[in-house]
Amino acid sequence: MSYDKAFKMSMYRNMLEQRVFEKAVQEQYEEGNIPNSAHLYLGQEAIAAGVSMALRPDDYILPSHRGHAQILAKGCDMNRMMAELFGRVDGYCKGKGGSMHLAVAEHGVLGSIGIVGCNMALAVGAGMAAKKNGTGQVAVCYFGDGASNRGTFHEGMNLCSIQKLPVIYALENNHYGMFSDYRDMVNVEHISCRAAGYGVPGETVDGNDPWACYEAAKKAIDRARAGEGPSMIEFMTWRHNGHFEGDPDAREFLFRDPKEHEAWLKRDPIVVVRKQLIDEGTCTEDEMVAMEAEVRKQVDEAVAFAHASAWPPVSEVYTDVYAD
Amino acid sequence: MRKMTYRDAIIEALDMELARNPKAYIAGEDVASKMGGAFGATKGLVDKYGKDVVIDTPISETALMGMGVGSAVLGYHPFIEIMYMDFIGVCMDEIMNQAGKFRYMFGGQMSVPLMIRMVGGSTVYGAAHHSQCLESMLCHIPGIKVVWPSTPADAKGLIAAAARDNNPVIVVEHKGLYNMVGDCPEGEYIVPIGKAEVVREGADVTVVTWGLMRHKCMEAAEKLAAEGIDCEVIDLRSLKPIDTETLFASVAKTNKLVIVHEANKTCGLGAEIAALVAESCIDELDAPVVRVAGPDTSVPFSPPLEEEFRVAPENIIAGVKTLF
Numbered sequence A: 001m002s003y004d005k006a007f008k009m010s011m012y013r014n015m016l017e018q019r020v021f022e023k024a025v026q027e028q029y030e031e032g033n034i035p036n037s038a039h040l041y042l043g044q045e046a047i048a049a050g051v052s053m054a055l056r057p058d059d060y061i062l063p064s065h066r067g068h069a070q071i072l073a074k075g076c077d078m079n080r081m082m083a084e085l086f087g088r089v090d091g092y093c094k095g096k097g098g099s100m101h102l103a104v105a106e107h108g109v110l111g112s113i114g115i116v117g118c119n120m121a122l123a124v125g126a127g128m129a130a131k132k133n134g135t136g137q138v139a140v141c142y143f144g145d146g147a148s149n150r151g152t153f154h155e156g157m158n159l160c161s162i163q164k165l166p167v168i169y170a171l172e173n174n175h176y177g178m179f180s181d182y183r184d185m186v187n188v189e190h191i192s193c194r195a196a197g198y199g200v201p202g203e204t205v206d207g208n209d210p211w212a213c214y215e216a217a218k219k220a221i222d223r224a225r226a227g228e229g230p231s232m233i234e235f236m237t238w239r240h241n242g243h244f245e246g247d248p249d250a251r252e253f254l255f256r257d258p259k260e261h262e263a264w265l266k267r268d269p270i271v272v273v274r275k276q277l278i279d280e281g282t283c284t285e286d287e288m289v290a291m292e293a294e295v296r297k298q299v300d301e302a303v304a305f306a307h308a309s310a311w312p313p314v315s316e317v318y319t320d321v322y323a324d
Numbered sequence B: 001m002r003k004m005t006y007r008d009a010i011i012e013a014l015d016m017e018l019a020r021n022p023k024a025y026i027a028g029e030d031v032a033s034k035m036g037g038a039f040g041a042t043k044g045l046v047d048k049y050g051k052d053v054v055i056d057t058p059i060s061e062t063a064l065m066g067m068g069v070g071s072a073v074l075g076y077h078p079f080i081e082i083m084y085m086d087f088i089g090v091c092m093d094e095i096m097n098q099a100g101k102f103r104y105m106f107g108g109q110m111s112v113p114l115m116i117r118m119v120g121g122s123t124v125y126g127a128a129h130h131s132q133c134l135e136s137m138l139c140h141i142p143g144i145k146v147v148w149p150s151t152p153a154d155a156k157g158l159i160a161a162a163a164r165d166n167n168p169v170i171v172v173e174h175k176g177l178y179n180m181v182g183d184c185p186e187g188e189y190i191v192p193i194g195k196a197e198v199v200r201e202g203a204d205v206t207v208v209t210w211g212l213m214r215h216k217c218m219e220a221a222e223k224l225a226a227e228g229i230d231c232e233v234i235d236l237r238s239l240k241p242i243d244t245e246t247l248f249a250s251v252a253k254t255n256k257l258v259i260v261h262e263a264n265k266t267c268g269l270g271a272e273i274a275a276l277v278a279e280s281c282i283d284e285l286d287a288p289v290v291r292v293a294g295p296d297t298s299v300p301f302s303p304p305l306e307e308e309f310r311v312a313p314e315n316i317i318a319g320v321k322t323l324f
């Protein structure tokens, strides 16, 4: 496909915002401002960018536990996201959810999850709601190679298939589920081959190439909007950091092969696309630098916003238990 | 006595039981990795016993627990690790309807010698999906035993007991205790299931607790002693069966009962303990039973909110003082 300059620049900006935001999260975690931990998306940005660029604002997403960037890419507010990671009152969940439990109802973000793989079942519900709404909305369920071994994968995909629900199962295969290499945890090279068993189209694409991610997502989303049912896309990628911040594997390579890591770093989607856009003449180095400064400023503001935001009052412990 | 961490005591107990019982094996997520599971509680065991005895599984808690129950029925003694107690929903059918019922519903033809280890409690701002205390749900299931060690010695002794029991025994470990250093006997050491420990003798009030709360109760008891209130602190250790003999004897001595647990108050195990005392020795009480427990909410993420949620020594002191 050929894209115009505005589209290409938006794609790059979407990835860049994710990258700079997650780097800031890493820094803030290291400075002790983010309680517990965070599962960062660094290296996987092309997927959320490619998928989000094919979505409408009223579509739904069900993020994984590695969800910050998936949520940000959907168009959510950086300030309120960062405040949530800090546990502050201006966070989207008033500080009650944090990194792993972040929902943004007004943007169709149904909430990232601490119970890995539970969203593959919840996606059936999002798909059912979208179908009943009759508005052409779709639901994207993000999950990992590790999560693909949950039973919810099987039950969710089959039920979506027979009900022809507008759901896109977006498998981010970053090769590892916590400390386990997916090649030890499944006996197939490409997990997408399983989709056939449910009568669902499944394909594997390069998850570090935003254009390939976009095209695969667009095809699946068009199919879903047309009422033809779910699809599964397996995006092959690699996380740059450890499983969580504080994971010794990030520096010591207890589990990942440093050579494989180096090879994937060379395919860093931010570096590759930046170079591509300049080399092909889509934009100049100066335009890039200007955009980078803008994003940097936006993220700095989000960090400052989070710092300035108050802690939630302790009375918040007792609210939101039941709806009125 | 020899000192060691709660974590090392667990590893030592597992090691001794694997060595003793050729039918025993460990299975769980990343248990055979260099990290030894998410909490390092199986670290090094794969080097000694190999990958056929210390088995890494995919993120498939349903199949993992099914493997445990199925092989237990056929004469093996699996030691299953569920990373966080919050994930038991994924394998609750295998626990509740299979492990707990096989012996009974099949007329005593078979037994289910199965140890299930899992991690409970708050302290690390893990939020709603990584902080729960669900012990009372488990205690409600016939055919299952539940223990919760709160010291290195009890961790070693209760795991040894669980590993030799012919029934499904759930061992809950507290994430806030893994690095706790304490006395731990060398060599064979068993803490019988169903035996509480009187941690502190006292004349004025019985304080019954378990898990991390034992330590909070001891802190509270020392402070109360300075104010002239002499607490008898009992660590139940076994939550099912409960050592009613020790409990009733203490109530008969102090005539006052305070129950302290980290779990949500409503339908928490405190309710069962109060009922047991009411049924058997209500005449010994000269004041109402007091429960100090977590509020009936999920565990919130933000540090000030989690801290408000947690039961602290001050809450225990306040609860005890309502009786004086």
Ligand SMILES: Cc1ncc(C[n+]2csc(CCOP(=O)(O)OP(=O)(O)O)c2C)c(N)n1
Residues within 6 Å of the ligand: A039, A064, A065, A066, A114, A115, A116, A117, A143, A144, A145, A146, A147, A148, A172, A174, A176, A177, A178, A243, B029, B059, B061, B083, B087, B090
């Ligand atoms: C039901 C359940 N089991 C286990 C875990 C612990 N856990 C959290 S993330 C994770 C690995 C997930 O791997 P994957 O699905 O590949 O996603 P990635 O982290 O690579 O993005 C595990 C095992 C969990 N949170 N929930």
Ligand SMILES: [Mg+2]
Residues within 6 Å of the ligand: A144, A145, A146, A172, A173, A174, A175, A176, A177, A178
């Ligand atoms: Mg993965």
